[in-house]
Amino acid sequence: MQDSILTAVFLPLALAFIMLGMGLSLTIKDFKNIIIFPKAIALGLTNQLILLPIFGFALLQIFGLTGALAVGVMILAACPGGATSNLITHLSRGDIALSISLTAISSFITIVTIPLIVNFAIQYFGEEGSITLPVLETIIQIIGVTVVPVSIGMFLKNRFPKLALSADKPVRIASAVIFAAVLLAAILKEKDSILEFFILSGPIMLSLNLLTLLVGFFLASILLLPKKQRLTISIESGIQNGTLGIMIAATLLKNSEMTIPIAIYSLIMFMTSAIIIFLANLKAR
Template sequence: MQESILTAVFLPLALAFIMLGMGLSLTVKDFKNVVLYPKAILLGLVTQLVLLPLVGYLLIQGFGLTGTMAVGLMILAACPGGPTSNLITHLSRGDTALSISLTAVSSFVTVITIPLIVNFAIRHFGEEGSISLPVFETIVQIVGVTVIPVSIGMFLNQKFPVISQRADRPVRIASAVFFALIIAAAILKERESLPAFLAEAGLVTIALNIITLLAGYYLAKLFLLPKSQQISISIESGIQNGTLGIMIAATLLKNSEMTIPIVIYSLLMFLTAAVVILIHGRRRIT
């Protein structure tokens, strides 16, 4: 994929804006929840940082994916939860504070784990000549479009809480529009090959989504966490930051084909999210 204004400028800026919006809803208290809910936070991080990449790897083996499709799925599996997961958790009557805390903490931790997992995938599944991610430069770039905007958002929320609250809804709407534009641009870029890509990656991406949703839920249930936290961990495990994944594939690796599993996942996850909301949203959570 040739460098373009979309991948070099708009995509990183759009992601930074989305993460800034997430920061506007975060406070220092969200990080204190690591101490308040250590078992829930630890379990949530394990499902995201360990279980998710492991499931992705096993599905790639099971479905026989190779090359760009396999690397694209591993990029997705390496990404943290995104702001969308917080909204879905809220609508599903999950523990929104836990969801926000997991998203925030995992967004910081995956700055380190993403280049390690992605480079492993490129070496293991990539084709000859695949570009590897330089670890230090990748960390710097991911920090620039995720950690720094989130930190700025948190600073603004602390210093100007009233303005931040008023800006929260418009920023969320704008973030949703940016996300939709990014997905549309990726689909347009590969529109001729999309049916074949959908046939190749559709089942494996929906399997990744459903398996991680169920695994997060039942692991939290096994550890006797409250129902609301079971829902939160389930959603944080199964709803990933697709925008970050697309940026890694399209901007850092300059490979539009690697975005296809991520784009397909980003579309299909809304169907499963709707089911989750229907199942839990009308129930009284205790």
């Protein structure tokens, strides 16, 4: 498969399929949870949409990373949540309703915030002549691969609940396989430079992941949120939508180098997630 076919066709379709699967687990009630869990929702969105980009930018200053790799870090920081965080919350025995609600709400807000953050990063860190994201066109494309399939999934769940229920597990498994394939493709594209890129961006991505996980849990504890919500806020703060990030870098910006920090972060977050799942289930025994 040629790279042009992968980035122009397969990657957007893969992301749309993953988001469709997320929609199969959503209902209108999930959006009403903002009233039921106002503190938790407000904190989760603050962490995802404000603190995450700030932390990413601050760590770039500390580590001195610039150019395409730095832009890749900020793309990742602009893409919170995703179906992965919902799955990890479920496996960790967290508050799945809160997790799904945060993912659903942030998915709509990031339609606007992603092009703003990414264009800022390109202007600040990018090399002269770097391509920028056309805001309106980007918003339309993100809607096409996130909001539309999520809405279709919600419609199917509402109209055909038994079908949606039976399809939920197979779609989750397929989504995980697709996500792994996307990661592998991003890594193989830059296989000759992957070790150098890992040395350059690995420490900052590990720092970003650990920082967001810990700060999310700490702030939720300060607000005296229940144990399950503290765990969920931590996961939602530290688990990002890597597939969307890779699509933005590879498909919209056409820069494979920018995908590397995102791929590295995705690998790191799966390792830290495995630890969280293990510890959470150990304490639940």
